Amino acid sequence: MKKTKPLIIFLLTVLLVLFLSLLVIGRFKITASDIGSMINALFSGKAVGEELISKQLVFWWIRLPRCIMAILVGMGLSVSGAVYQALFRNPLVSPDILGVAAGCTFGAALGLILPGNNFSLIHILSLGFGLLAVTMTVAIARLISVKSVIVLVLAGMVILSFFNALLMVLKYFSDPYDELPSIVFWIMGSLSRVNWNDILLIAPITGVGLIFFLLMRFRLNILSLGDIQSKSLGINPSMFRLIFIVASSFIVALTVATCGQICWIGLIIPHMARTLVGPDHKRMLPVTALLGAIFLLAADGVARSISSAEIPVGIVTALTGAPIFAFLLYKNRGSGWV
């Protein structure tokens, strides 16, 4: 048994340092002493000085929520990815496998095209279609009801392709000067749209989901052995699979509905954690959550400070994720699971 406590403390420290330094780093210069006086002002109730007003706005309403969101989304996506990989006993599975992300993206694109351009409508449609997509996948799998895992993946492919096709229809009929770019930008995930309302929505659900997964993490080990073994060890695999799928789909759908598609995190972070502490979910799941938070926080830091115009964080994660994944595949060769 490898000891994971020192590693977890180390990762927590890294996360904290990164979080604090990203509050200071950015195109808009805010120093640590500025933040100090802002927090002072908040507690004492006094107004801040003239020169701090714009900084205060950026700090409280843009930068802080954004950093918190990066942590939440990073944890949510990476842990969901780990859960999906265990459920489908396949290390190449990521949370989009059952069509959640495709459904969400279609819903959001629909919201962007519908007249009114209402921001909460986009959210609602996106979340709704994301969950609808998973429900359809699970329903199809239930109808067929043989070889449950494989059928679930196949049904996921059907739904995923269907929603991608619908998305293409929307893109084709959308106005190429106004609506099409907004759909394309929306699809490239970004944390720039984050506000406190999103956090109030995502934090409790992601929080509850993460705690649930952490508590049930030994069950994931057993489910990853397959249905026959799970049953003979006294666990009902189809029931647990459904609960886990519903919970992680909710987390992923909420994320995609607010931030668009941020790829690779759900795929590579669990692999990184497995490389560090082995596949036992007892040790691997907490490490996955912390690594996911660190990775997305850092990627978002890069996305918003590397050039004068912000680039979508989805591009940063994809650009770094692909080579990291290749490296992990190379590093884990011969362990018998790729």
Place this chain on the structure above:
Amino acid sequence: MGVILKCRALGFKYGKTRILEDISFEVESGLFYAILGKNGSGKTTLLHCLNGILQPDCGNIEIGQQDITTMSRKQVAQQVSLVPQEHLDVFPFTVLDVVVMGRAPFLKMTQTPSDNDYRLAMEALKVLASENLANANFNRISGGERQIALLASALVQTSKIMLLDEPTNHLDFNNQYRLLSKIKELCRTRKTSVVATMHDPNMAMLYADCVIMIKNGRIVAAGHTEEIMTTTNINTLYETRSVEISTLGNKNFFLPESAVAGLKLKGKSC
């Protein structure tokens, strides 16, 4: 020695195909039962019915006087363990990780295995003289070693009733006998009841106390090994003529006619 597992008029079908019909037998504690039959005769299905992985469509099963349908999956798992025939590649767990999973039926919903559970897992590996495997990658050991690891996992789970699906499948010449001797020892020392499906009637001859012969989903003969293992029964079971060979004093072994025919073929010798 009491009856610990009872199975009455059991029937099972996959869709419309009937796999098992009117299977009745009793398992006493501390005895080794071998289920013999041709490929596809329903041996594995029967084993999976016995611990509730599959639900029979008629008949009933009692585990220690209690009807299986009134027990939760967890309760069944605390009394019956299974070593499956095929095991799929999983994540690169260590052998100890796999063995400790046998403790699952004794853990609460949100519990993870404690130090004590790991100690029990280590002990099970020791019983099978394989503690050196503990930290090996489960995906990178030989088929025989995996079989040992899974047996250890079942042992950690419970040694009351153990169901083994072709336990010697991946083992070499010597290890087959070593494993079965070990299992037989458990029967005697821990009063474990073993129900094992087997391909080789001679293995059953050596280790089983009782034999259940299954053909097309029905029992054709069942009882004490010496009484049941006759050429007539073997001939009906495998639909071939066979030859009985007496050796080792009181033990008889069997060879199918095709093997004897093979011996008679003339050709160059090495």
